[in-house]
Amino acid sequence: MNKKVSPIVLKVLLITILVLIGLGTVFSGLIGGGILQVMKKTPDIDPENIKYEMSENSTIVDKDGNEIDSIRTSENREIVDFKQMPEHLKHAFIAVEDERFLKHNGIDPISIIGSAIQNFKSGSIVRGGSTLTQQLARNTYLSNDQTYERKIKEIYLALKIEQYLSKDEILEAYMNRVFLGQNSFGVQAASKTYFSKDVSELTIAEAAAIAGIVQSPTEYALFKAVPTSEVTDERIFGEFSIDGQKYSAVYNEKPFERQKYVLSKMLEEGYISDSEYKEALSEDVASNIKPPEDKSPLMASYFNTLLEKQVVKKLQETLNIGERQAWDKLYYGGLKITTTVDNDMQSKLEDVYENFSESILGNTQGWGSAPLLDLRYDNWGNIVKNDGTLIYYAKSNVMNDNNDFTISSDEAYYDENSNLIINSNKISLNNTNLVFKDYYSLDDKNSNLRTHKTGFVKFPSNENIRENQDGSILISASYLKNHNDFVWQNESGSFSFNKEYYDTDLEGVIQPQSSTVVIDQKNGEVKAIMGGRDQKGQKILNRAIDQPRQPGSSVKPLATYTAALDHGYNLATGIDDVPFMKNENGEIWPENVYRSYKGIVSLRDSLVYSVNTNAVRTLKDIGIDTSKKYLKNFGLIKENGDDNFVTKEEDSQKNDENLAAMGLGAMTKGQSVLDMTAAYAALANNGEYIEPLTFSKIEDNQGNIIFDEKDKKKNKVTSPETAYQMTSALMSAGKNYGTINLYGTDYATKTGTSDNNIDFWCIGYTPYYTVGVWMGSDNQNISLNSYSTDRTALMWGVINNRILHDYKQASFEEPSGIIHAKVDTISGKLPTQASYADPRNTVKDEIFSKDNLPTEQDDVHVWILVDTRNNLLASNKTPKNLQANRAFIDRKGSYDPSKWNGILPEDWKYSIPQKYSDLGYVEPKPKDDNKSNNAKKQDDKNQNNLENKDGQNQDEKQQNKQNLEGENQKNNN
Template sequence: MSEDNTRKQESEKKKKKKKKKNGLKIFLLILLMILVVGIGAVTGMVIAIAKDAPQIDPTNIGSLLSQTSFILDENGNTIEKVQTEEYRTIVSLEKMPPHLQNAFISIEDERFRKHIGVDPKGIMSAVFDNIKAGATVRGASTITQQLARNLYLNNDKKLDRKIKEAYLAMQMEKALTKDQILEAYLNRIDLGQGAFGVQEAAQTYFSKNVDELTIAESALLAGIVKSPSKYSPYFTVRPEDFNGDTQEEIGQVDKFGEKFIVISNSNAIKRQHVVLGKMKELGYITDKEYNEAINEDIKTILKPGQKKINGISSYFTDYVKVQAIEAMMGKLGYTREQAEKELYTGGLKIYSTMDVNMQHKIEDIYTNFTEILFGNPQKLKGPVLIDWSLDKNKNIVDERKKIIYYRQENLFDENFNLVIEKGTFEIRDGNIAINNKKITPYKNNIDIGDYYAIDDKKNLVTHSVGSLTLPEDGFRMEENGEVLILNTFLSQKEDFHRIDENGNLIINSNYFYRSKDGIVQPQSATVIMDYRTGAIKALVGGRDIKGNKLLNRATSSQRQPGSSIKPIAVYLPALDNGFTAASIIDDIPHYNENGELWPKNWYSGYRGLTTLRNSVEQSINVNSVKVLESIGINTSLEYLKRLGIINEEHPEKDNFISRAENKANNDENLAALGLGGMTKGLTPLEMTAAYGAIANSGTYTEPITFTKILDKDGNVLIENNPKQNMVVSPEIAYIMSDILRTTVANGIAGRAQIPKMPTAGKTGTTQENADAWFVGFTPYYVSAVWIGNDSPTIKLTKGSAMAAELWKNIMIKVHENLEPQNFEMPPNIVKVSICSQSGKLPSEICSRDPRGNTIISEIFAKGTEPREHCNTHVVLDIDTTTGKIANEYCPKELIQSKVFIKREPPYNPADHNGIMPKDYQYTAPWEICPVHNQENAIDEWIDEQFNEENNGEEEPPIEENPENDVENPNNGNGNNQNDQTPGNNGNDNGNGN
């Protein structure tokens, strides 16, 4: 039994063993099936994800790399790298030193030359290192994978992105060589501080080109890739945040128009040491090279690069960008979006017209604006050039006593929280009702008033304040004008307000914007242009401006031009339409359509007969209006079209308001064209270009800021040849130019005269000194200077004389080392002697004018010189006792021949409320002597006879008889009511005869 039992047990064991073996086989088979299915599923998933990867053409990698565009000066030197999110300059691998390439390969992908785009061994090694460290200390992506991710994917940390990345990397490896991949990678990689690619990084951190990098510098750049924010070789901080005790300054950089202090980053140095160690381990550098590199003092080799040259504001280059975009749209057919993308990412080279040396000189003058014009500002009693009106609380107010700018202390507390005074607000049902002039409610927002301060140079500084940060349903405006800030908002924003110890409502400064730096007033702008080529050589759009968003007052701020409009809107057209420099205009009272005396001259009264030249020299308002009336508004408009002021094809692009654009308020009137009181005004750039046509022999040249644009491959995209058109003949332009020259030499613009250099130009001042202009030119350049406050309601203490002074200071610097030369005279100019009172050839009596010799020399375009002789001067016999024209009965001993001027048409003061022009006293009388007549002549003859008979004895006295005591109005006693010399009072009715 025992034997059978044993056999039975063994049999059962065998059965169990067999069953177990079969179960294992089944399990293994099932496991194998599961693995096959799993691998299939994973493979299917991988294939599905790979299919979803973007379609790529690895051969066009270069076109996918955005590049930094450059603005260059006229000599091809870099002025500015066009501001963008990614600064990048593409260079070939041949220009990258081997030790630079090896530094990146060592730390980022040591088997780069061997793998197929992905590196399984590298992945396992990275996994092992990360498990060992208990954190992610090493990435597994190859250089090719990083390039694929940067070009085609995003940085999501998802499995499908990693699969796509690997797939695309292998696709790239099939199509490109290792060198092509490495070149693209080193031009694409983010290296911190806005620098993308090794060339831009070399400039950013060391101010050198990539081929000049040392081993130490190359390792420092390679170390950045892991974390650009952590391993950037330096950090930047604002000056106010810099701590000199714990931070060491190694330089300064300009970012977005703001100065930043540069401090070194110790983390970058530690990372550099890791890179150098890896390079040594892999045999890329020797022990000696390692030791030299690791001992190099990084603080001494860091030299922060600038995105633009120092000492120059961005006004000029900003306008270059504007013109470049417009040119690409107009000449290449780009949309605005395409043009902007090309500018900011296309690697363009834009050759500007800037003369950097000249630009520096002007910027320096504007930096020292106050000192140049006034000397020590501390000696000034009030703010520089500011003619302000203050209320009792020292807020700046306009003519209607409305507050323009609050005094800083009246608007804020010491922490710049908004103060709403007790009594101007009320808390009702949890809402705050405010009735205070400091805030102005609108439908969608609540504005806060602006404020001012005075800086240490005695400049007025204006600060803008934004709107309260409130949702639209957080407030409403009541019918009585109150602003109600609702409890629904206040309950959620407990820090919005508080009540101080004086019962004032204090609104937290976090709930509104405030311009901290402010804007210096008055402001000013200057443009300097080569009028022959249209090239803008220098441009400043404001003074003492901080921050990136700049109002370019030279190109974008329209201001009324005042009298500087006269040469281009009145006198140049007049000279081309029958007037000459010698044409006579009578400065006498003029009236508007309402019968009111208008316009007023800048001086009191009227001067009388004046040549056109003198009318410009003395900026006579009356004469400007009269000449404009003579030539007609339409004639003036035609010349403004030729001068670039009016854009007939695209009126929306100019600053001139036509009647078609606005019937009620437009510039087609005497005030706008004759006196410069325009609706919007003109910019300094427009005025510069218009005057440039006068200087350029009558040819208008469109102002340009660049001459050509090259694409990233050096091909010419645009040759920027300025448009030109004839405005007037060279002869007419020269005469106008010469009139403007004597306006400076002899007229009211004398402050603009440049020593030893012919200077031509015209001043302009608007009502109550809101704007001051000088626009002028020399044989080299044309330029406009404007001075005024950004708010025209604040006036200047001085007018155009100050603008002329500034213009002279600028142009003296511009003309340093330039030889004096005269304006070029065209051949058909003739010089003729004329009478200044008639504009005609002088007669024999012109030299006998009681004021002195009136014969002067004047220039004319050949064929327009006068042919007739003066008939304004006349000789009359005057009775010296009456001052009137002598008649046949006037005694010869009382008659004297005198020279007078005879007006056509005659002027009668009685028709003008007794007003007499300055020269009226020299006007020929029109009345005949009323004292000496036939009856009186007989009486005198009898008297003579009586005297002879009485041997010269006196006539016996007449007996007193009251009845005979009657005054004979014609008794020759000289008391006749009409017996008055012209010019003695306002009651003379002489009609100029």
């Protein structure tokens, strides 16, 4: 270990050095106090950890500490022990990057002053003068920004690192971390990328070539990655694919000139002998280059994909470090992460998705193609929108039997100069990229659609390819001559493009897709997750977290009705389902899915029947700002902005602070399945939101606890009583679907559908778990058919029946503060005699808290004197014996049909009549004594019933009053 430098000496040394730099550069604004301010903003690190952070992979363990998986990285990096690195490789790096490495204390004043003079002459930073220690500090904790502030931080960190680590430890960490081109991080990855050998087997010449890359990994990489379409007669070492484009590993001359310089520096510093130098110079390193064959990427589970992202964010929050450092710590810091996954539940969920069609459709024989999708085809079998706009070509229309992209003879021709002219909707030009359109196929059972990406060809320049004024595409004759296998004309006259020039996803992605999240609402633990179905041989897309979609009506309990119950509403409050708004085009908005209006409906039934007008009307009443507060507590709006909700501050023109987005779920970006499921879990958890995490503990490689689940973020959204009222309403909604049966276990659910049937949701909970399910196509131009609504709810039931198979029947526990009382479900108030007279039986048992228990009597039902012959208002012409008091709804002038195209809600006949009866006196028929006696008996019976109901009503009002007084007394005690 080096002799430690005291902090005071450290600061003095740093300032002195920077003052020296300032002699040759424009540094006056940062000298002295300015430097100290920059130092204060430098990441707080423990250099001692550097030697551990790059030493081992992180592992995932279960709750008992048993290792079940390890973290794998997409970066090409492999940690090797310092002893495994050959001495001549270490010496190559020291010689070319930091010749005084073994002598200085982290910074090299001679090198710094030299670079400062050079920078001053050029007027910008052209030479860094960084030591290996400084480079390690930058690679570990900082960005590559060319600023003086970053340089100060770099020097400060380098001095701190040298206090704690030996030179060997610093060099080991550096050589395992340094970027060496072609996605290779560290010397082991570089050795395998360029030579397909272990680092310990590198020759002196090969070691010098690798060390020479550091100065410019792009310029000095030992081979160039060139699009295959651009390769002519270059020397090629191998081929590989990146995001749909085929690349070739092509000989690069520059690094071998650099290699000679590295060897001369090694000789100069005495690291190799003259004979070794000459032997290395004579070695043909280029002939040794052997890129590794493409490997199929490891298909990480959806659960682990989410776990990795969440761990990185938690490391950033807890340790106050940058994202780059957090990823390094995850991949190579030897962390022990205790996962929350329930392997048995995850397996059952995967099994449901493995048998997706059978699980939710059963036998699909005879159903036709893709029975869950609402597809439109043109005359050639291509999938199109309603307006005829193309979405996907049929495979047979764009691919030949050899899977080469093919266009007809009418879509291309050779001009008089042998240029190829393409005039086809199947191919487009993006800058110099020739893009082939995507296509679809149907699986063997014809029950699933598969969508395929076809890729593109990158051309060297506009000289090779361009767009003509008429919109056609020209590929030059010179390019075609140099790439004579790129395209050919078939005997039929059609043209085929060689698939070796682009990357086509022949497997395809099955549609519709779906995702599911399961959360234990009691502690916020994510127990199982599926981010898609039947994905093979492609970059995995985790739709549960990475593909937010519009939640539709599933947002109503969160953004509207929970807040309403806390702000003057109860489950029986009547909300009038009638037109009340118009959009910017003057059209009545919103519409209900049933294309009509029910009239006054209780809040409970508004949720059960998903009444759009009532959701918007209620949201408008409680206010957008109130709703936002609830969405924040539900975790859908986050303080740090790391969410999918678009605020006015983020976008003043197109945002989610409006009635359509918050009331009906028509959100700009949408919401993720994870966030929506976690929000519902708060309702299941007595109104308390708990941060949904895939892990319960993170420990470093020394056993120190970085994070424990007791430190999870929690928000109180609402009271247990309000949460239970919402649960009760969601239980009614769930039973209304008719496709869910959990055989005695309580469940509360809500479905959601976005415009044009693009997205279908079903989210809900049992006393055990909260489950969110989404279904839809990746391409949002494709709609699902209306049958899919029931299928999504059915799938929710299928999943719950599978994961709860061995669980006992369970019911939701009612909080002690819940009050049961009879209420009129039109007014939401205490029933009167007029309430009971409503023929629809609007008086029902309902639940309340002390805060929304009604104390006033129903004032919506009123007695009105009518003509019994036509139910119109009794006039002075109406005989007394034909007049009667009947109960009607008094809308208090809140709706005037004449202002809304004469639209009448379904309950309009129960409203107070608007006209007087014009029927006059009619001569009575001769009396029939038997009929007269019967009528009199019926009238007496009706009067007794009214008196009995009135007496019952008085008793119930007294009982409700006693309940409320008792509740108040209990609270006072």
